[in-house]
Amino acid sequence: MAPAGGGAAAGHGAAGRYRGAVPLALSAPTQSRTMILDVVRASRTISRVELATATGLTQATVSTVVRRLIDEGLVVEVGRGASTGGKPRTLLAIEPTARYALGVQLGTDGTTFVLADLGGAIVSRWRRGALVGTDPGHAVGTIAAEVDGIVERSGIDRRRLTGLGVVAPGPLQAATRIVLAQPPMTAWVDFPVRERLEAATRLPVLLDNDATATAAGLYWADGIAPTTTLAALFMGQGVGAGLLTGGRVFRGASGNAGEVGHVTVDLDGPVCWCGNRGCVEALAGPAAVVERARAAGVDLGDDDRPVLAAFGALARLALAGDRVALDLVEDSARYLAVAAHTLVNVVDPDLLVLTGPAFAVAGPLYLPVVAQHVAEHRFARGSGPVQVRLSTHGPESAALGAATLVLQAELAPRGAEAPLT
Amino acid sequence: MAPAGGGAAAGHGAAGRYRGAVPLALSAPTQSRTMILDVVRASRTISRVELATATGLTQATVSTVVRRLIDEGLVVEVGRGASTGGKPRTLLAIEPTARYALGVQLGTDGTTFVLADLGGAIVSRWRRGALVGTDPGHAVGTIAAEVDGIVERSGIDRRRLTGLGVVAPGPLQAATRIVLAQPPMTAWVDFPVRERLEAATRLPVLLDNDATATAAGLYWADGIAPTTTLAALFMGQGVGAGLLTGGRVFRGASGNAGEVGHVTVDLDGPVCWCGNRGCVEALAGPAAVVERARAAGVDLGDDDRPVLAAFGALARLALAGDRVALDLVEDSARYLAVAAHTLVNVVDPDLLVLTGPAFAVAGPLYLPVVAQHVAEHRFARGSGPVQVRLSTHGPESAALGAATLVLQAELAPRGAEAPLT
Structure with missing residues (x-):
């Protein structure tokens, strides 16, 4: 599925319909190029010989494609690796300044902007007030003005800016x-x-x-191997997940896979804003926890503070040892552990990452509860462990992911995205 | 992932590691062959021109590959389609007798054997008593004797028999x-x-x-389009799901994706045999329903009857209008609807099929409850509908799936299976 081309549309549209699902007809040069770029990026540095081994391509193909990538300025030679008997091998790396992309996360507590380079590094980041509560037409103008400002201040060549990724809570259509x-x-x-x-x-x-974008961002920026099946459990004001396998995000039929925040964990639980009952998000997401804390008399600042700001205050109290705050967060963690367990049983990832703004502040309280529950209760625990860890890009993981999806779409032409939709 | 080569091993083994996840280096002829076979199979009959449109391959490539497939006896010309102005087009189809495969489902209530042809049609099926309670070494001897018997009785050329698929409840390793x-x-x-x-x-x-095999069997035998994202909700004695996208089963990192029977829907629910608490299977699977029915005084035959036989008796009572039986089954259906909703929210399929021996007898009671719950509560319901239906291969869907996986592995060489691991 081609992110820039329109997500779910690739699977449902009439014209490119078949191509969307069965990408095996991609021309060989396109495939080789996409694969080599992906392996160089994931490896940080790699020699041509190692590239041939890793991709299964012939040395001749690797040499030809690498030469073109160097001519285009996307890949550079960065020195020599250790000799393995013969002459030392020239190492290749992505040229991070060759391309840039902007990512914007529309959050209920604020709007996060990220300018990322081709290596997935954040060149610039900034935040401003929430735009989701304002008129969308007005918000579009504000975003455009911010984008112009950052491009000007960063001094990057606008021709190297490949696009803008915007991410929001789901569900989305096409x-x-x-x-x-x-x-x-x-x-x-x-x-x-x-x-x-x-x-x-x-x-x-x-x-x-x-959440979907976050999975792509983790893959791109954290050097996760293409062999990894990744589930990124995302907690902002809402709870969701991004899934990635074979180096590409898994979107499902309508582009809305991973909505684990809206699975039922209590058939008789409260009605969620989504219309379902007993959802993880309704029972244990930041809004529910903050409401419970306020009812218990915990001081989280003004009542009209954004939910994530109040949740952050609660997390800091809990981390400082406040018993009431700690009990509330641990109760939430029990439910998030169930959501993680659901993801692990259904998707069977080998890496589960807790990410998003809520885990960025409260992650250390959630991680042990989630990791232990998954290790002990996963159905397939006999088949090997699942690694569970916190993201290092918690607060801006989604904005970084948005920029990453733009870079991926630029480097891997439309068809090459298809196997994982 | 190559089924015959060893499931999860393809993703974790040292040698083929990278190839396992990034299959783009497959030789072009292998890709074209796999894709053309898949499209011909899914289309039942198709012309060369339509094949080129559907696959994105050139007419020349289609002609070359089709000629080879005809020479190998895998594809045949079956007549002419309607003219679209020019001369009528020759239609191609899979030659069903070109290859056969055996499938065996190890169930707690019996053992189902299926002999399937290359078109996914069941040539022969038979059942014998359960083998799972016997010594596995002894059971292996029994299966081998049954296999020899059926091959002899069916009169098929043993050289056309590609292999034996065996399926069992999970989890499995490698x-x-x-x-x-x-x-x-x-x-x-x-x-x-x-x-x-x-x-x-x-x-x-x-x-x-x-359950995983069942998804492959539905795809192969029911002419499901390669663009479909399929979730097969399977209820035998246990509850699970098989997932399929882009024409290949999705297995996850360890080969154990889809275990939706062991997701928690009640944090304070009973401990399941799997070690988790409040699992769908423990609360609402056939064993739980049968136990509840017996406690309510419903006569389901001898107490030592296999669970699925007793569950079938209960389903027949419910279908005949017995109020107690109906209440028990409808209570179970509420939980299965939650499991289906979880699958739909996490995997985002466009087709959900209820299958397996328990749905084969009780499906008409479950289908409306599941379909309505999914339609009303799915998070992404605004992005289009999910089709929900009963499998036409309920009792032997898993055995047929086992045979299908063998056929798939025969036709799509190892690497070609990889994109979906």
Whole structure:
């Protein structure tokens, strides 16, 4: 599936329909190029001989493709590796300054902007107030102005800027619009986000789910191997997950895979804003925890503080040893552990990463509960362990992921994205 | 992932490691062959021109590959399609008698054998008593004798028999052994099933999860399009799911994806045999329903009757309008609907099929409850519908799936299976 081309549309549209699901007809040069770029990026540095071994391509093909990538400025020679008997081998690496992309996360507590380079490193990041509660048309203008500002201040060559990725909580349709949202984002439902932003920024724009983007960002920036099956459990104001396998995000049929925050863990639980009952998010997401803390008399600042700011205050109290705060967070962690267990049983990843702004502040309280529950209760625990860890990009993981999806779409032409949709 | 080569091993082994996850280096002829076979099979009949459109391959490539497939006897010309202005087009189809495969499902209530042809049609099927409660070494001998018998009786050329697929409830390790099981199957844990069966039958043997195999069987036998993302919710004595996307089963990192029967829907629920608490299977699987029915005084025959036989008796009572039986089944359906909803939210399929022996008898009672719950509560319901239906191969879907995986492995060489691991 081609992120920039329109997410789920690739699987449902008439024209490219078959190609969307069966990508084996990609031309050999396109495949080789995509694969070599992906392996060089994941390896940080690698020799041509190692590239041939890792990809299964012939040395001749590797040499030809690498020469072209060097000519295009995407790959550079960065020195020599240790000799293995013969002459030392020249090491290759991605040229990080060859391409840039912008990522924007629309959050309920604020808007995060990231400028990332081709290596997945964050060149610049900034935050401003939440835009999701404002008129979407007005928000588009604000985002466009911010984008112009950062491009100017960063001094990068605008021709190297490949596009803008925008991420929001799901669900989305065809990577063009939001189809269901809770307050304060309801005004964005069915607003043509992608179209309006493309007109306002004069950049190719990609719209995706925040958790899905996060999985791509982790893969790109953290050097996760293409053999990894990754589940990124994301907690912002909402709870979701991004899935990645074979180096590409897994989106499902409509582009909305991974919605583990809205699985039922209590058939008689409260009705969630999504219309379902007993959802993990309704029972144990930041909004539920903050509401419970306030009812218990915990001081989390003004009542109109954004949920994630209040949740951060609660997490800091818990980390400082406040018993009431700690009990509330640990109760939430029990439910998040069940969500993680569900993901692990259904998707069977070998790496589970806790990420997103809520885990960025409270991750150390959740990690041991989640890791222990998964290790002890996973159905396939006899077949080997699942690694569980915290993301190092918690607060901006989704914005970084948005930028990453833009870079991936630039480097891996449309068809090459298809196997994992 | 190559089923015959060893499931999860492809993702974790040292030698083929990278190839396992990034298959883009497959030779172009191998890719074209696999894709063309897959499209011809899914289409039932198709012209060369339509094949080129569907695959994105050139007409020249299609002609070359088709000629080879005809020479090998795998594809035949079956007549002419309607003219679209020019001369009528010759239609191609799979030659069903070109290859055969055997599938065996090890169930707690019986053992199902299926002989399937290359078109996915069942040539022969038979059942015998359960083998899972017997000594595995003895069971291997029994299976080998049954296999010899059916090959002889069917009169097929043994050289056209590609192998034997064996499926069992999970979890499995590396497609070679069962790593966790409940009574009466505990003696099979860590028994080298695949190795012993290969020695006894002198056939290539593939071991896989029953629900996973079912997804492959539905794809192969029911003409499901390669663009479909399929979730097969399987209920035998246990509850699980098989996942399929892009025409290949999705197995996850350890080969154990889809274990939705062991996700928690009640944090304070009963402890399941798997060690987790409040699992769908423990709360609402056939064993739980039968136990509840017996406690309520419903006559389901002898107490030592296999669970699925007793569950079938209960389902027939419910279908005949018995109020107590109906209430018990509808209560179970509420939980299965939650499991289906979990699958749909996490995997985002566009087709959900209820299959396996328990749905084969009770499916009409479960289907409306599941379909309505998914339609109303799915998180991404705004992005389009999910089709929910009953399998037409309920009782033998897993055995057929086992045979299908063998055929797939025969037709799609090892590497071609990889994108979906």
